[in-house]
Amino acid sequence: xxxxxxxxxxxxxxxxxxxxxxxxxxxxxxxxxxxxxxxxxxxxxxxxxxxxxxxxxxxxxxxxxxxxxxxxxxxxxxxxxxxxxxxxxxxxxxxxxxxxxxxxxxxxxxxxxxxxxxxxxxxxxxxxxxxxxxxxxxxxxxxxxxxxxxxxxxxxxxxxxxxxxxxxxxxxxxxxxxxxxxxxxxxxxxxxxxxxxxxxxxxxxxxxxxxxxxxxxxxxxxxxxxxxxxxxxxxxxxxxxxxxxxxxxxxxxxxxxxxxxxxxxxxxxxxxxxxxxxxxxxxxxxxxxxxxxxxxxxxxxxxxxxxxxxxxxxxxxxxxxxxxxxxxxxxxxxxxxxxxxxxxxxxxxxxxxxxxxxxxxxxxxxxxxxxxxxxxxxxxxxxxxxxxxxxxxxxxxxxxxxxxxxxxxxxxxxxxxxxxxxxxxxxxxxxxxxxxxxxxxxxxxxxxxxxxxxxxxxxxxxxxxxxxxxxxxxxxxxxxxxxxxxxxxxxxxxxxxxxxxxxxxxxxxxxxxxxxxxxxxxxxxxxxxxxxxxxxxxxxxxxxxxxxxxxxxxxxxxxxxxxxxxxxxxxxxxxxxxxxxxxxxxxxxxxxxxxxxxxxxxxxxxxxxxxxxxxxxxxxxxxxxx
Amino acid sequence: xxxxxxxxxxxxxxxxxxxxxxxxxxxxxxxxxxxxxxxxxxxxxxxxxxxxxxxxxxxxxxxxxxxxxxxxxxxxxxxxxxxxxxxxxxxxxxxxxxxxxxxxxxxxxxxxxxxxxxxxxxxxxxxxxxxxxxxxxxxxxxxxxxxxxxxxxxxxxxxxxxxxxxxxxxxxxxxxxxxxxxxxxxxxxxxxxxxxxxxxxxxxxxxxxxxxxxxxxxxxxxxxxxxxxxxxxxxxxxxxxxxxxxxxxxxxxxxx
Numbered sequence: 001x002x003x004x005x006x007x008x009x010x011x012x013x014x015x016x017x018x019x020x021x022x023x024x025x026x027x028x029x030x031x032x033x034x035x036x037x038x039x040x041x042x043x044x045x046x047x048x049x050x051x052x053x054x055x056x057x058x059x060x061x062x063x064x065x066x067x068x069x070x071x072x073x074x075x076x077x078x079x080x081x082x083x084x085x086x087x088x089x090x091x092x093x094x095x096x097x098x099x100x101x102x103x104x105x106x107x108x109x110x111x112x113x114x115x116x117x118x119x120x121x122x123x124x125x126x127x128x129x130x131x132x133x134x135x136x137x138x139x140x141x142x143x144x145x146x147x148x149x150x151x152x153x154x155x156x157x158x159x160x161x162x163x164x165x166x167x168x169x170x171x172x173x174x175x176x177x178x179x180x181x182x183x184x185x186x187x188x189x190x191x192x193x194x195x196x197x198x199x200x201x202x203x204x205x206x207x208x209x210x211x212x213x214x215x216x217x218x219x220x221x222x223x224x225x226x227x228x229x230x231x232x233x234x235x236x237x238x239x240x241x242x243x244x245x246x247x248x249x250x251x252x253x254x255x256x257x258x259x260x261x262x263x264x265x266x267x268x269x270x271x272x273x274x275x276x277x278x279x280x281x282x283x284x285x286x287x288x289x290x291x292x293x294x295x296x297x298x299x300x301x302x303x304x305x306x307x308x309x310x311x312x313x314x315x316x317x318x319x320x321x322x323x324x325x326x327x328x329x330x331x332x333x334x335x336x337x338x339x340x341x342x343x344x345x346x347x348x349x350x351x352x353x354x355x356x357x358x359x360x361x362x363x364x365x366x367x368x369x370x371x372x373x374x375x376x377x378x379x380x381x382x383x384x385x386x387x388x389x390x391x392x393x394x395x396x397x398x399x400x401x402x403x404x405x406x407x408x409x410x411x412x413x414x415x416x417x418x419x420x421x422x423x424x425x426x427x428x429x430x431x432x433x434x435x436x437x438x439x440x441x442x443x444x445x446x447x448x449x450x451x452x453x454x455x456x457x458x459x460x461x462x463x464x465x466x467x468x469x470x471x472x473x474x475x476x477x478x479x480x481x482x483x484x485x486x487x488x489x490x491x492x493x494x495x496x497x498x499x500x501x502x503x504x505x506x507x508x509x510x511x512x513x514x515x516x517x518x519x520x521x522x523x524x525x526x527x528x529x530x531x532x533x534x535x536x537x538x539x540x541x542x543x544x545x546x547x548x549x550x551x552x553x554x555x556x557x558x559x560x561x562x563x564x565x566x567x568x569x570x571x572x573x574x575x576x577x578x579x580x581x582x583x584x585x586x587x588x589x590x591x592x593x594x595x596x597x598x599x600x601x602x603x604x605x606x607x608x609x610x611x612x613x614x615x616x617x618x619x620x621x622x623x624x625x626x
Numbered sequence: 627x628x629x630x631x632x633x634x635x636x637x638x639x640x641x642x643x644x645x646x647x648x649x650x651x652x653x654x655x656x657x658x659x660x661x662x663x664x665x666x667x668x669x670x671x672x673x674x675x676x677x678x679x680x681x682x683x684x685x686x687x688x689x690x691x692x693x694x695x696x697x698x699x700x701x702x703x704x705x706x707x708x709x710x711x712x713x714x715x716x717x718x719x720x721x722x723x724x725x726x727x728x729x730x731x732x733x734x735x736x737x738x739x740x741x742x743x744x745x746x747x748x749x750x751x752x753x754x755x756x757x758x759x760x761x762x763x764x765x766x767x768x769x770x771x772x773x774x775x776x777x778x779x780x781x782x783x784x785x786x787x788x789x790x791x792x793x794x795x796x797x798x799x800x801x802x803x804x805x806x807x808x809x810x811x812x813x814x815x816x817x818x819x820x821x822x823x824x825x826x827x828x829x830x831x832x833x834x835x836x837x838x839x840x841x842x843x844x845x846x847x848x849x850x851x852x853x854x855x856x857x858x859x860x861x862x863x864x865x866x867x868x869x870x871x872x873x874x875x876x877x878x879x880x881x882x
Contacts (some may be wrong), residue, residue: 234816344817345816345817346815351810354810354811357813357814358666358811358812358813361813361814362663363638364658369640370639370640371641371642371658372641372642442813442815444814444815444816444818444819445814
């Protein structure tokens with residue numbers, strides 16, 4: 001009986017000369033691979049160890065590995081069509097591991113998977129399906145790169161990518177072809193040799209091209225620092241961040257060599273999209289260039305030839321790059337590390353930045369407000385002082401205490417708290433959480449602010465904090481851990497959504513578009529809570545870029561205080577996008593987004609679009625006080 | 627070039643404060659302290675001069691133990707060493723007493739230049755720098771925005787009223803009282819604070835300086851300024867209201 005499908009045809013035997021040629025070629029290929037790969041490995045291993053790195057718990061690492069590598073979930077989800085094409089190639093490679101091993105063994109006369117056996121017949125048939133899918137996938141990727149030419153892949157065509165794509169295509173076609181030729185025919189022999197040559201030609205191309213990601217990116221993903229924008233502790237008295245090659249760690253080096261140059265980071269970067277020098281992909285490639293030329297023992301500064309000195313300071317730390325990266329590159333520790341290196345050594349000279357730091361040193365807040373001004377605001381709103389008896393300690397933050405709009409948000413939030421009967425109090429004294437200092441890489445200032453605040457909170461006996469500012473929330477909850485045990489803190493969207501059933505539902509069909517703040521979304525995974533609150537106040541509309549793909553307002557990373565941007569203003573770009581949804585109202589959930597987008601909307605094409613915080617939207621529905 | 631910078635620690639500006647039981651000073655328990663603002667500019671000027679001409683910057687402060695924190699900050703910003711004259715902050719001492727203490731500590735150092743802030747943000751006498759010059763027998767200039775070293779000595783830029791500036795040449799050693807805002811202040815850095823750990827901070831007891839602190843000044847009491855609010859509504863159409871507002875700003879408030 002003839003089976004439904006044919007099976008793989010292998011050459012029946014090889015002459016000694018053939019075997020010797022095969023062995024020689026294979027040895028040459030492996031040697032060439034190793035000679036090139038050894039250099040990369042040596043650079044990575046020569047870098048210093050990562051301070052604070054913990055391998056355990058493994059469960060989260062394995063989960064992330066399975067999700068991002070094996071299932072290709074991120075690759076597909078964030079760029080569905082090319083992602084799927086890539087996944088087809090990747091899955092075929094996995095299936096081909098056994099096929100290739102057997103293929104080589106056949107060349108030595110010791111093939112172990114008999115194509116006529118039941119198992120062989122089944123496995124080769126399955127592999128054939130994957131091979132067909134892979135050939136389709138790689139052809140699609142080839143067309144995309146060389147015909148469609150997406151801008152994110154860079155201006156220069158990568159011909160080596162074309163060669164690699166062709167080799168992969170040949171690998172798959174020669175495999176599939178072997179199903180169609182007669183056993184012991186010359187055709188079978190030719191296909192075997194073509195497959196072999198493509199394979200042996202492919203291997204040495206891996207280490208010095210972006211195809212190194214085949215080997216390194218699974219390791220990068222598995223060995224990630226474990227949390228979003230994880231800023232490593234400084235190790236010892238001579239660690240000031242990333243100043244020179246000697247400061248680079250193994251993870252940083254590993255990630256630099258893992259980059260596959262897909263440009264997803266740059267595609268989503270607010271700085272790169274508005275005409276700044278910063279291009280996250282070029283930062284990673286610059287670092288790779290530095291490592292290749294100077295190496296991890298070099299005292300040469302990292303900022304300069306390979307990485308433009310101003311580039312790291314144009315980063316809003318929105319984290320879109322790190323979130324998007326499919327090969328486990330963590331851009332934020334690197335960009336913030338470069339800032340640390342420049343700021344902690346005093347080599348960063350920037351008028352607005354210097355003023356921000358000296359203002360924070362003197363007044364404890366970035367707006368330069370005085371304690372007396374804050375006191376007056378407390379009195380005006382009759383805010384109770386936290387004395388340990390109330391449930392929540394309401395953390396005002398600098399924007400809540402000094403910024404006129406921030407104060408309005410606090411006023412409305414306290415009205416809602418009163419309505420819910422939730423007890424709260426505010427601190428007599430508060431300093432800036434240190435968010436801007438932290439993101440700008442001023443470790444001294446950040447430590448001073450964190451320590452003073454931790455002591456104030458400990459003295460006050462605060463256990464649960466509530467804040468209107470996602471930046472405070474992130475900094476207090478995560479970054480302060482380096483210096484003590486911060487109390488639990490949550491963003492008002494989380495608190496209010498939990499009590500949504502006791503909040504008034506407003507009867508109107510006002511179209512409200514919600515802007516996801518980076519520090520609430522990507523940093524904290526809060527997407528649904530604020531939307532639930534917006535839905536209480538009107539009809540929720542979505543921006544074209546929302547949730548994980550939200551586009552920054554331009555304020556993060558201390559940039560709110562660094563003065564005029566080069567190029568187009570990020571806030572204007574975002575405000576136009578929000579206004580174009582046709583919504584009458586933009587809902588914000590961060591006082592920084594609030595101030596940036598408010599100004600940008602007023603200056604833009606739809607100046608009548610109003611901007612309100614989610615607390616203000618909810619408070620609109622409260623009964624008027626009598 | 628050896629430069630001594632006399633700096634003072636003052637209560638954080640803009641902090642709400644209460645007058646203490648004696649009625650002669652304010653409650654100090656809840657206060658945060660900072661470096662006096664014009665002193666920060668004096669320190670910055672000293673550091674810039676040293677960066678241009680080499681030499682040494684010594685930070686000097688008189689006061690209780692807490693003033694060591696501003697001395698440490700000065701070391702972190704780049705001063706080479708610090709000198710702390712330990713004394714009770716206000717045992718009837720006036721600006722002359724402070725100047726005498728500082729002069730006694732400065733004399734054995736024989737500096738090329740002494741810089742002080744123009745005036746303190748708390749009591750605001752504005753005299754310490756000038757008195758220091760007299761006690762040290764050095765020429766002085768005050769309200770200085772910028773200092774340059776010349777072949778002969780110093781060339782300084784003085785701020786006069788209404789935006790006028792005056793350039794003065796003077797020999798060294800000299801005493802200069804520095805005005806705020808002449809330079810950009812540097813921020814403190816982690817590297818600076820780490821380096822500061824190994825720098826010298828010497829403490830001298832005020833008693834050891836053999837200075838007569840008897841004061842000719844008697845502090846009677848301190849009081850808060852009573853704020854007067856007088857709100858006026860300007861009637862008429864917006865144009866009329868604006869016109870009368872301009873008139874009032876021009877002739878009553880004299881700000882236009």
